[in-house]
Amino acid sequence: MSFFDSHLTSLVIFLPLLFAALLAFLPNAERGQLRTVTLIGMLLDLVLAAWMYLKFEPAGAEFQHEYRVRWLDDFGISYHVGVDGLAVSLILLTAVLGPLVVMASWSFVQERTKEFHIALLVLQVAMLGALSSLDVVLFYVFWEAMLIPMYLLIGVWGSEERQMAAMKFFLYTLAGSLLMLVAIIALYLIAQPSGSRSFDYATIYNALVGANRELSACMAAGASSPLCTNLSPMALTLKSWGPWMFAAFALAFAIKVPMFPVHTWLPDAHVQAPVAGSIILAGVMLKMGTFGFWRFAIPLFPSVAREARPLLAALSVIGIVYGALMCLAQRDIKKLIAYSSVSHLGYCMLGIMAMTLEGASGSAYQMLNHGVSTGALFLLFGMLYERRHTRLMSDYGGIASVMPVFAVAFVVITFSSIAVPGTNGFIGEFLVLLGTFKSSLWTGFGVLATTGVILGAAYMLWMVQRVFFGQLTHRENAHLTDMNWREMATVAPFLVLVLVMGLMPQPFLDRLNPAADRFVDRFNVGARDSRITDAEVRMVVAQLPPRAAQPLPGAPRPLGLGNVQPVPLSAPLRPAAPAPAAPVADPHAGHNH
């Protein structure tokens, strides 16, 4: 394997950081130069991410493009990155949005341009890193690092109430994720005996599989069955502490999604954020929450997830309906789009909670869709806002007659958002609803979620009608100019994606389906009538490279300044440790639906 192949994931993650460093040395006044360099960086990153996406073998090993080196040996933390089908898709989404975000802010951000673009690039690094981390602490580091640039994006370049919104966003998310840190440490202490402890995701998962199976089997059989009286020590520990740890993980991710009662930071953050911030927030950061449920909360604690499933599904459905109803009550367009995100992310969560293959892959597809369609809505509205500087629906009306091209683009994206067949939104919502009806969840959830589709069409079309059609009611709007070439070039990729993903979903689903399949299997280990064995769901990942030769700890050393530099860890330990994840044939990798 060449150097390029083994470091591909790291390159995708850290290339924007390189450009951020480059930007720091460019003069402040050269705005065009700053923008161009950032755009080039984002485009290069997109090329690499697309290469990674194409090289990803749908039928291959679960985690591909893996790379692992020693990092903090004392804790059992390694620098371990790699992608599965869901992660590689979300990485592609993130990389696609990157250059578009730069183009969307081309004329909007005139103040402190350099800092703005550095923040964008650093945010890109953190998001890509969080998606590809296979070490829990590495994930946590990237997860928290996302907050800082986003906080600055909202707080510095946002609109009037930006400081309050930025602070609310930061504290809400931080409170949740710090509790997750406690759960992560507890998990680390539970999973392995002292001495061989590791924060590696696959190691922790594999250590817990057996105990999780016992617990699920015990739950399926009922409390009085012999399966529950002979639990292993690990299963007993998980039985008493698993719910708390799951709660900590779930809270952190639910805040990010955001799920119903903890969604209140989102409308503020979206309304106050600059266009670029809104696009990234809606496009990628919200998916970090659903991704977290998919990657961590549910596979690590399947038995608790099974108990919490009705509650989480109910909250998702409440989110769908409540978000849609709130949209109907909005006069502020940006707030409407923000609440529509609450509603759409409700579908993603419902699809996950359905625990069927259709639901899970529909949910994953919906994550990508929402990134495209809501990202585009924020982008388009940003163009309108740049011209008129008002967010109120009543200040517009009849815009289609002065900005026809813009109106066409907006309507197409609206169709995607309300899941008109032929657009990408249809595939995602259809699969989610199908999965929900097929699942063991109460049928009412599916019925209520379907009403959300109708409400969604109602509020979006109502908004489009009030903004674009009818008489031109405000004289200020008569002289609005239509989109220029740069704006069209920014919107065009979104329109293409809407149609391509709507008409040709199979290439995308090919990569999502194996991941969805494994996800559902991991949830079902030990459940009633399930014949999935531990070996089938165990994760196969690269092992740690052997330790570089170094003196044994505690070995006598002569006193002297020459010994001040101890060997461990200070330097990158191995120049190019190969990540030989021999693609182990997975019995489930093949059968897609």
Add this chain to the structure above:
Amino acid sequence: MFTIPVITAADFGPLIPAILLLVGAIIVLLSEVFLSTASRSYQSVITALFGTAAAVIAVGAVGEAPRKVFLGFAVSDSFSSLITAVICVGLVLAALVARGYLHDRHSERGEFYALMMFGAAGMSLLSVSNELITLFINLEVLSIATYALTAYLRRGARSTEAGFKYFILGAFSSAILLYGAALLYGATGTTHLSEMAGPLAEAFQSSRALVYAGVFLVGTGLAFKVAAVPFHMWTPDVYEGAPTPVTAFMSAGVKAAAFAALVRVFLSFSPGMPDAPLLELFATLSLLTMIVGNLLAIPQRNVKRMLAYSSIAHAGYVLAGVAALFATGAGEAGFRVIGSMEMHNAANAAVRSDALKGILFYLLAYTVTGVGAFGLISALERREDEDRGTAWDLERFAGLAQRKPGWALAMAVFMLSLGGIPPTIGFIGKLYIFRAAIDAGMTGLVVVGVLTSAASVYFYLRVVVYMYMRPAADGAVTHNTHWSTETALVLSTAAVVILGVLPGPVTGWLAMGGSLFGQ
């Protein structure tokens, strides 16, 4: 028959850093007499050089087998070497910051740096003290130096008031410590910490009240020095009133040295008495300190005072690590206040070793971050605002990102590190401490710690808000820049970020040497 004790050259080995610092102090004092240059900026350079040399020697001694020296009055182990290194890092950074600060106030005098080095020598000696009287004397050496430093700018009312307050309360706490030591001597018949365990166990059977009184009085005396709640009252006033470089030095050095003494004293009591009361004592102190320190910092608009409260809060996190030292048989009955968790607990020794590493790493993290933050404040404040008390107002930070982008970035990094946000050294420190505490069964305490640190991010981020999101006040001030201050800021910012991403060298030192701690 009284025998003359034999002291060989080897006995002086562990004291070399302290001796170097004393030599440096004397050189600075003598230079004051024999050199008649107008500028005294070379003195800070001398201090920094001697501090660096002492730190390098201390780090070089890490990993050596623990041994007793001076007939058991002192002990040399990796723990004391690392504490000395942390103290010297604080000394070097604070001395560099002090150069510009004193220069702007026309008050550069040799005694300032000499006092700093005398104080640092006392701190280093405190970390090796293994006998109660020696410990008390070294505590006084460092305290008297810091009392004098606090009142160093004697023209203003604030500095004098702070010095006086610190002196009164400090003397009071030393007396309490001495009283406790006397009671323990009465109970056990020895003042040597390494011989304490056996007699203490006997005394615990016969006169339990006496032992408890002695232990708690010693604990109280040391809790004053580390500013644990409810013994923290002096901290905000003293930290605010002292010259800012002195505050930086105190918050790092005094705290590190006092924690070293605390850990050494109580670890040597531990075999002689049940661990549960010690665990409960420190867990409660930690709980109170984290909550009160962080909550009281929230309303502060004075950044220096906010950092003073924050330093109290950080002592609370270190105390959680101290509590983890005494978690024998974690999760057993008798300790339910803080919550416990059953898992395959690491062997007691492993938890203890993790907790010691955590304490050391956290102290280092706090030193580089805290000294950096106080250093930045000292660079920002102006003499004429001090009497009005607005020198440290949040408004002073408004628009700093435009006026001084480098400083704003450094301050933002310090604030994030204090809040424990990755990828900074503060995060790794918290990870160490929380891991040890959870392993010791104190999940509840850690949850409180995590929630309070989430609350603390509010007031740390407020500084960032002012720097980056508020326009500069009218008539924006120009700031004097000094190469030494800039160097200190660059060094500490680099340390915060680089050790936050690659803590390799430091964790390497911590991992070296099978036993960190020796009696």
